[in-house]
Amino acid sequence: MEHPNYMRRIRSFVLRQGHLSSGQERAIAEFGEQFCIPYQAEVLDLNTAFARTGPKILEIGFGMGGPTAEIASNKPETDYLGVEVHTPGVGSLLKLLGEQGLQNVRIVQHDAVEVLEKMLAADSLYGAHIFFPDPWHKKRHNKRRLIQPDLVKLLCSRIKSGGYVHLATDWEDYAIQMLEVLSNEPTLQNTAETYAERPDYRPLTKFENRGIKLGHGVWDLVFRKL
Numbered sequence: 301m302e303h304p305n306y307m308r309r310i311r312s313f314v315l316r317q318g319h320l321s322s323g324q325e326r327a328i329a330e331f332g333e334q335f336c337i338p339y340q341a342e343v344l345d346l347n348t349a350f351a352r353t354g355p356k357i358l359e360i361g362f363g364m365g366g367p368t369a370e371i372a373s374n375k376p377e378t379d380y381l382g383v384e385v386h387t388p389g390v391g392s393l394l395k396l397l398g399e400q401g402l403q404n405v406r407i408v409q410h411d412a413v414e415v416l417e418k419m420l421a422a423d424s425l426y427g428a429h430i431f432f433p434d435p436w437h438k439k440r441h442n443k444r445r446l447i448q449p450d451l452v453k454l455l456c457s458r459i460k461s462g463g464y465v466h467l468a469t470d471w472e473d474y475a476i477q478m479l480e481v482l483s484n485e486p487t488l489q490n491t492a493e494t495y496a497e498r499p500d501y502r503p504l505t506k507f508e509n510r511g512i513k514l515g516h517g518v519w520d521l522v523f524r525k526l
């Protein structure tokens with residue numbers, strides 16, 4: 301009989317590696333070196349990584365990367381650093397970058413908290429996107445959620461004054477937690493009374509469409525860094 305801890309380790313490995321389609325595998329082989337930056341426990345010079353100066357936006361958990369590629373394609377003057385742990389997602393975004401010839405996206409495949417702690421300098425970002433961050437939508441799971449005061453404080457320390465944090469979720473209870481956490485961060489100011497209108501640059505995701513079909517709302521939060 302298998303040991304439960306052994307099963308848990310295997311499961312987390314499978315979740316991280318996932319099942320790669322042949323297209324994703326090819327994209328990793330063909331474009332991985334061009335667009336992926338290996339995780340390092342030292343500060344990354346973002347202007348060197350993108351080979352130009354200009355605003356840098358961090359996206360945490362880009363999933364399959366469809367919205368990331370769409371936003372990057374619509375805003376070629378801005379650079380996007382996507383951080384994702386899931387290998388098929390990395391393969392999928394690489395495929396889109398290769399197919400569309402996008403030059404303004406780089407990927408780090410690693411835990412975003414460590415990337416924020418070790419790789420990103422203070423005041424190095426113009427903004428951060430975290431869309432539909434994790435599956436912990438039940439109230440009793442709120443401690444497992446990514447959006448917590450410490451993470452938001454760390455994130456804000458990496459964002460320049462005048463920059464922004466944009467979160468979105470299709471779970472109302474999570475939206476309430478996001479609003480509370482962002483509102484309590486002293487270096488942030490809400491751009492709306494409570495929730496914001498979806499900014500034009502954020503396309504509808506499959507998660508959002510799923511939520512809409514289930515009759516859920518979608519909540520965007522856009523806060524300015526003071």
Ligand SMILES: C[S@@+](CC[C@H](N)C(=O)[O-])C[C@H]1O[C@@H](n2cnc3c(N)ncnc32)[C@H](O)[C@@H]1O
Pocket residue numbers: 360361362363364365367383384385386389410411412413430431432433434435446505506507
């Ligand atoms: C529910 S999906 C949403 C994907 C995408 N943002 C979208 O809207 O389609 C959440 C993603 O965040 C990633 N993720 C969650 N926590 C993360 C972390 N600490 N570091 C990097 N990626 C993370 C997961 O692997 C997953 O792909």
